[in-house]
Amino acid sequence: MKIEFLISTYGKRINDIKLTDLPKKENVSYLIVVQQIDLSSFNNHLLRDDVRILLLSTIGVSKSRNYALKNAKSESEILIFMDDDIKFVDENLDLILDVYKNKEIKFATHQIINEKGNLRKKYINNKEQHNLFTILKYGTVEISVRHDFIKNNNILFNEKFGAGSELSACDEPIFLSDIIKKGGKGCHIRKNLFIHPDESNGLFSSNINSIMSRGAMFKVIYGRWLSIPLIMLFFIKQALKKRREKFKILKYLIKGYFRV
Template identity: 25%
Template sequence: MNNSFAEHDLEIVIATMNQKRLDFLIPMFPFSHFSDFSILVINQTQENKILASDYPSVRVINSFEKGLSRSRNSGIQSAIGKIILIADDDVVFIENFQKIIIKAYNENQNATVICFQTITQKGDSYSNYLKKKKKLNNRKIRKVLSIEVTGKVEDLRKNNCFFNEFFGLGSTFQDSETFFFLRSIRYKRLKVLFQPSVIVKHESFSSSDDACSDRVIYARMAGFYKTYGIVAYLLLLKYMFFLTRKYNLSVFEIKRKFGVGLSGIYDYKLILNKKLDSRYE
């Protein structure tokens, strides 16, 4: 095996907001000091809340833009590591996570992206993961969390692989950004691999789990239209049946949420008709 990558090639890109001190990094690394790792913090903030670093290993970009996907893209564009690990400020890393990631890339050198596993704070699997290493298809990448994603920086930049800034928290459609990111990578015939190894802990609930919220319905229906075209209208009906069974909603509430879904489809169609979304494909 040709060990092309070493631990110092890994850079952790952390999206956060309105931070004024680096103290938020401390609980993320319970087994070591955060300065032992190469970190790039993208701090979306205001001019009166500027974050600075006294550690050579920790770089900070204070951004006055909004949106999680914009933060992720800034990290991809500004990273100096050969491999990036995408992270949020509420995760806790597993000891030796960097060794696990580097080993996976050295064993799978044709992979552009390798996705790993998350456990909850109680130690349970966050999701029903595959049992074996496998190349991921579009159905499987729907369940991938952004905090499980690592990638080769050179491959991503060279192939113009970035997050779709219409999707994600703080964007027009506040969901599905990881799916569309990984889908665009697959469409460019780059390999997206799943590695059944845990690298991070997270609370058992994430922002994408609130299936009944207007925010998620609006975003997911837009995403369905982006993915399936006119079939999205049938998927909207199916989604309403799902919500009725799971949440026991009233007829009035289902009717209202159906309207929210229609709005998501309509608003995305406006973007599509103006060809504003083509640069992410």
């Protein structure tokens, strides 16, 4: 089974990627998409026969992911998303890929840990099948896909969503929902594939786009009417945590709903 890792990076951050974090293995290759880089700042340290580097002048991580999907090798059977700040847990790759022996599986989610070896979040059970509700919590670097299904169904990330766009989050669940709506089955594998440093998501009040993204995401995934009670349920949960910000949260959830 041929595997290709799709890595998105931006500007000089490509110089932070180390070849030692990209293990050289049979039937494994890497595609790095670099946005907004001055070639004079690139130090050529990633030149290797299993690594390809493509330049992209636009901004927005969804545009980068889509460019990688469109330029993945035709012979690559499984595509796995990566970022420029994660390390590869090499020994678990084959265990994760075993799930694709089942031809019905079109995508899978895996786990990531922090630098202390702790899981970054709570995950569902091993090999539990995904649905339109279980996909909401996964980031791009927790996702792998079957290449031919994505290509044949023209499934791409919604470029209205994701870092660098007006709606700065929720591009991943929308992408996975499109796979499910096209008839693709997915499941979760309780194996760690990447080490990712802990991040702070911040408060809702510091990221208006994050709130708007969720209001818009509910509408895109669940439709005009079902999304409304789901938005209200999300609002209630957040309002209980951040009582002083509840009206701001509701305002921008509604604003997001009407952006799509």
